[in-house]
Amino acid sequence: MHNLTIAEISKKLQEKEFSSKEITQHFLDRIKRLDGTYNSFITLTEQEALAQAEAADKRLATGDAPTMCGVPIAHKDIFCTQGVKTTCGSRMLENFIAPYDATIVSNYKTAGAVTLGKTNMDEFAMGSSNETSYFGSVKNPWDVECVPGGSSGGSAACVAAQLAPAASATDTGGSIRQPASLCGLTGLKPTYGRVSRWGMIAFASSLDQAGTLTKTAEDSAIMLNVMASYDAKDSTCVNEPIPDYTATLNDSIKGLTIGVPKEYFGEGLHPGTELAVKNAIETYEKLGAKIKEISLPHSSLSVPAYYVIAPAECSANLSRFDGVRYGHRCEDPKNLEDLYMRSRGEGFGPEVKRRILVGTYALSAGYYDAYYSKAQKVRRLIKQDFVDAFKDVDVILGPTSPSPAFKFGAKGDDPVAMYLEDIYTIATNLAGLPGMSIPCGLVEDKPVGLQLIGNFFAEGKLLNVAHQFQLATDFHTLRAKVDE
Numbered sequence: 001m002h003n004l005t006i007a008e009i010s011k012k013l014q015e016k017e018f019s020s021k022e023i024t025q026h027f028l029d030r031i032k033r034l035d036g037t038y039n040s041f042i043t044l045t046e047q048e049a050l051a052q053a054e055a056a057d058k059r060l061a062t063g064d065a066p067t068m069c070g071v072p073i074a075h076k077d078i079f080c081t082q083g084v085k086t087t088c089g090s091r092m093l094e095n096f097i098a099p100y101d102a103t104i105v106s107n108y109k110t111a112g113a114v115t116l117g118k119t120n121m122d123e124f125a126m127g128s129s130n131e132t133s134y135f136g137s138v139k140n141p142w143d144v145e146c147v148p149g150g151s152s153g154g155s156a157a158c159v160a161a162q163l164a165p166a167a168s169a170t171d172t173g174g175s176i177r178q179p180a181s182l183c184g185l186t187g188l189k190p191t192y193g194r195v196s197r198w199g200m201i202a203f204a205s206s207l208d209q210a211g212t213l214t215k216t217a218e219d220s221a222i223m224l225n226v227m228a229s230y231d232a233k234d235s236t237c238v239n240e241p242i243p244d245y246t247a248t249l250n251d252s253i254k255g256l257t258i259g260v261p262k263e264y265f266g267e268g269l270h271p272g273t274e275l276a277v278k279n280a281i282e283t284y285e286k287l288g289a290k291i292k293e294i295s296l297p298h299s300s301l302s303v304p305a306y307y308v309i310a311p312a313e314c315s316a317n318l319s320r321f322d323g324v325r326y327g328h329r330c331e332d333p334k335n336l337e338d339l340y341m342r343s344r345g346e347g348f349g350p351e352v353k354r355r356i357l358v359g360t361y362a363l364s365a366g367y368y369d370a371y372y373s374k375a376q377k378v379r380r381l382i383k384q385d386f387v388d389a390f391k392d393v394d395v396i397l398g399p400t401s402p403s404p405a406f407k408f409g410a411k412g413d414d415p416v417a418m419y420l421e422d423i424y425t426i427a428t429n430l431a432g433l434p435g436m437s438i439p440c441g442l443v444e445d446k447p448v449g450l451q452l453i454g455n456f457f458a459e460g461k462l463l464n465v466a467h468q469f470q471l472a473t474d475f476h477t478l479r480a481k482v483d484e
Helices: 006-014 020-038 047-063 103-108 153-160 177-181 215-227 269-288 299-320 336-347 351-361 368-389 415-422 425-429 461-470
Strands: 041-044 073-075 114-119 167-171 186-189 211-216 257-261 290-294 395-399 435-443 447-455
Touching: 006 020, 006 215, 020 041, 020 047, 020 073, 020 114, 020 153, 041 153, 041 351, 047 114, 073 103, 103 114, 103 167, 114 153, 114 215, 114 447, 153 177, 153 211, 167 186, 167 415, 177 186, 177 435, 177 447, 186 461, 211 215, 215 435, 215 461, 257 269, 269 290, 269 395, 269 447, 269 461, 290 351, 299 368, 299 415, 299 425, 299 435, 351 368, 351 415, 395 461, 435 461, 447 461
Parallel strands: 073 114, 073 167, 257 290, 257 395
Antiparallel strands: 041 114, 167 211, 186 211, 186 435, 395 447, 435 447
16 A cells, blocks of 8 residues: 555545555554654654544545545644644754644645654754754665755655655755655645745745655645645735646646756766756657756856855744743753753754854844845846746756765765755745756666756646656656565
């Protein structure tokens, strides 16, 4: 049963081949048996999952249940889940029990989906390798000596190890697409504002976006149909019509124009990754798409701009964790200043502290104009590059990550080298565009991803382009060898 996609599980549930309770128990047993190797879950919600599955079976029995009804999924531990521990991978929130559901969690519950548990992640979503979690590193099912990517590494690893059919995730600078690439999955980051951020613990509010990690583009479309909604509680949520994302999956892409940025094929790109991406371009040509070289001239500035803007926003967002209202509190503080300093010093890990310090510096009176203000101007130039490109092309294509999964500790002593792992993904977040990563080959027996970038609110087109590639290839069917 664990080999099935969401679409297949839904069909078999509707046809009564098995019950939601049976498949939920199957995944729960599998998690308990295998996740000691991967460390992909922080919290397993067994009792809640079985109760939800029982309710789903009653709904399925009526013959009028939605597609996701009874389907087990996992949630990244950044989404508040009522009555369940929500840690954000940090000691600061180690014992925080959320008093409400995030909007996306509520949407999935309304659709009848079953929550298996909460997945491990880089602390407060800060990292590209899932090595910064307070609860320990997540292992890549393709090679347990390698990272799964971050920050949504737990969500990616649990799907890659087939401990869950799919998982929710978040993407601030590539944190869905990069783990999707390193773990051989389909990862979707929607347009900024397409999915509510209410109840998603904030890292960088103008960049964070919830999305999905699945086995196929079809599953991504099914999940986005549930996840996407207008939410008045989130002032950044856009009230745009929401289509049925599965309706256009099988549209022909003949005549579609795909842009290939010349800046994405240069120094730092692994030769094997480059070859896999170029082979994917040939596949699209065979499917009738037109390939056009384009330029994104300011793309090289995306990493420095991001690592000013994101830390600045994180320094503001994380100021609420002060040991007073909730979260970690130091023992026997001498005074208020001691309470703040020791609670935050003990509660946050090294990478979070690094980014808070960078952000505070960039926002300080003497440096705001030199750094933060200038980074925002660069951000506008990066967005304009995409606006200009989409006048001539329908979709933009390139590598997701510079190389396959790397060994644990390989970049731990060099934060800049780690930050460069997101060099192809960050610009999409700065511009607020939708992006996907789909498997396009193996390099050194590890998966690599093909990145697809769409115009604003063009998730349907992206999913169509991804689905057509997956119909023509079998890379998305390759699975990590899990020691059963």
